[in-house]
Amino acid sequence: MPELPEVETVRRGLQPALEGQTLKSVIVRRAKLRIPFPKDFARRLTGSKVERLGRRAKYLFMHMQGGDVAIIHLGMTGHMTAISGKAPAPGKHDHVDFCTTAGATVRFNDVRRFGLMTLTTEEELETHRLIKNIGPDPLANSFSHEVLSAALKGRATSIKAALLDQKTVAGLGNIYVSESLFRSGISPKxxxxxxxxxxxxxxxxxxxxxxxxxxxxxxxxxxxxxxxDGELGYFQHHFRVYGKDGETCPNCDDERYRIKKIVQAGRSTFYCSNCQR
DNA sequence: CTATCCACCTGGCGGC
DNA sequence: TGCCGCCAGGTGGATA
Incomplete structure (x- = not known):
């Protein structure tokens, strides 16, 4: 699922169930997603209070009282559900439950298991191996066109590949790169x-x-x-090019230049060769 | 440093 | 109905 907007949606949606709440139990049903869980993952979180939920790019952070931080990434298919009251029996891909003393359950489900969870501390968060090399979050105050130009300077690779590279800007994925390039009239090539x-x-x-x-x-x-809360997202109805190959462009509407689908760096790219140069 | 390929997983879909 | 190949929102390690 998850590029920056989906992760931010998840963060906001989980705040009522988790922030200020104490974890009564943490159930890990599978020892390993993309990487193994730390052996003491459940033990270190159990009994602690969640101070706040944070996010950097596609990473979700659970800041605990006492200085521990759980790092969560949703991979391709991860999602989290807040369940109030008694949780139903876990399904095949329900890998982790966070249960609060207030009686809520936050359940992590990930079909393809490309997601991950690990633990670090406030002091070591910025230098954690998963975090230290990622670029600026495009919605952070520190992000600007100067920062972006500097990150793109001298790079011979395509702008599409550069934007997918989390070291350039962190948080964009395949959908929002195509959509951003379309809106700015820049060819992905x-x-x-x-x-x-x-x-x-x-x-x-x-x-x-x-x-x-x-x-x-x-x-x-x-x-x-x-x-x-189980609601669908609905930004897919606002896509202008992603998944729209063969349709006429919403900008020029010229039959001669229908939305094209090409493959770059092994991923699909959608664009209008008339409007994007 | 860069670019490319591949691996990690499961499931849905189209074609035969 | 079954089997097969292809595709999917991500990332990071190996290789040349």
Missing amino acids: RQAKSVQGSRAEKLTRAIQEVLREAIEAGGSTLKDHRQP
């Missing part, structure tokens, strides 16, 4: 280093707009994504 000046400004604006609108819409539900 253009060399990253040529996106400078006004192009970088337009792209920065487009990225921020797309992400904000998507969060507002509860993210995009293609298959797996659900908000923690």
Whole structure:
């Protein structure tokens, strides 16, 4: 499911069930997702209070009283559901339950198991191996077109590949890269280093707009994504190019340039060759 | 450093 | 109905 807007939607949706609550039990039903759980994962979290939920790019953080931080990534198909009252029997892909003393259960489900959970501390969060190399979060105050231009400078790879690379900007995935490039009129095939000046400004604006609108819409539900209350996201209805190959472009509407689907770095890209240069 | 390929997993869909 | 290949919102390690 999850690019930045979906993860942010999950964070917001889990706040009522978790923030300020004490974990009565943590049940891990599978020792390993993408990476093994720390052996003391459940023990260290049990009995602690969740101070707040944070997010950096596609990573969700559970900041615990006492200084521990649980790092959670949803991979491709991970989602989290907040259940009030008695939780139903876990299904095949319900890998973890966080149960609070207030009687709520937050359940992590991940069909493909590309997600991960691990533990660190406040002091070591910024230097954690999963976190230390990722680039700026595009919705953070520190992000700007200057930061983006600098990250793209000198890079011969395509702008599509550069934006998917979490070291450039952290949080975009396959959907929102295509949508951002469309909104800024930039071809996904253009060399990253040529996106400078006004192009970088337009792209920065487009990225921020797309992400904000998507969060507002509860993210995009293609298959797996659900908000923690079970609601679907509905930003997929606002896609302009993603998954729309063969349709006419919503901008130029010119029959001669229908939305194209190409493969870059092994991933599909959707764009209009007329509007994006 | 870069680019490419591949592995990690499961499930849904289309074609035969 | 079954089998097969392909595809999917992500990431990171190996390789050249």
